[in-house]
Amino acid sequence: MFAAYAARIDRDQPLAGLELGQRPEPEAPPGWTVVHVKAASLNHHDLWSLRGVGLGEEALPMILGCDAAGVDADGNDVVVHSVIGQTGHGVGPREPRSILTERYQGTFAERVAVPAWNVLPKPRELSYEEAACMPTAWLTAYRMLFTNAGVRPGQSILVQGAGGGVATAAIALGAAAGLRVFTTSRDAAKRERAVELGAEEAFEPGARLPHRVDAVIETVGAATWSHSVKSLKPGGTLVISGATSGPNPPAAELNRIFFLELKVVGSTMGTKEELADLLSFCAARGVRPVIDSVLPLDRAREGFEKMAGGDLFGKVVLTV
Secondary structure (H helix, E strand, O other): OEEEEEOOOOOOOHHHHEEEEEOOOOOOOOOEEEEEEEEEEOOHHHHHHHOOOOOOHHHOOEEOOOOOEEEOOOOOEEEEOOEEOOOOOOOOOOOOOEEOOOOOOOOOEOEEEEEHHHEEEOOOOOOHHHHOOHHHHHHHHHHHHHHHHOOOOOOEEEEOOEOEHHHHHHHHHHHHOOOEEEEEOOOHHHHHHHHHHOOOEEEOOOOOOOOOEEEEEEOOOOOOHHHHHHOEEEEEEEEEOOOOOOOOOOOOOHHHHHHOOOEEEEOOOOOHHHHHHHHHHHHHHOOOOOEEEEEEHHHHHHHHHHHHHOOOOOEEEEEO
16 A cells, blocks of 8 residues: 655654655554545654654654544544554553554555544544544644643633644634634744634734733743743643754743742643544534645655645645
């Protein structure tokens, strides 16, 4: 079957290790099922995998891709939850959790094998392309907002770095849930699109907000850390799920954190139950993921180049 896969690890030029071509058909051990992929979306996780983060040379070649929507063996439209081993289903209770492509072949292929427990019904209101955006970036944003930040309608949030997959999801979900959403971006066009998406106002990085917020959704890391901490109300929560600009900010702002009793919460992916709630929320409220571009699987390299260059707003989706 045709697939996009990591053939080599290159920390400096990750796309040098990306290849497109034929790979063996997936095998489904007991408790697993094969999904015929209709659409899959790119995440920064795929670029990090090509750099060798979470993926060792011994696991190569590895088909990339965490997210997928498609058709199961019984002809049902489904969405794949990409966290394997979260409950022991299909792998045994002692295996630590992992994301597809860390231990098991991913979704950038015509077919993918996953534990049957990891398959959820696709809402009819969502297209394959829309549903394929949900399991990583949108699920991460959902958990950051409603589980780890615990924000309620009427409260305010700051989303750093409008344009990325998690950030655009947080803006759209926050606005649909009745939050006051502020966001930042270096790019004027991205700030404008963020307002169209539901943000109350969009600012340049580091700008003073109209008022301090209840929570900050942080995926940028070092470049925005100080601004994130300074933008919080006393007792506010900073939720971080990534650090695309680096993990080591020049100042940790510890005095402000303890004096104002701020909470700093790490967040990674989400549960199957949260994914089910997210799909239901989007279907019921008419919320749809922002899709930057849709490409056929054989043009996956273009999608990777677009994501690596940061020249996008929303998700890149590959269709099979």
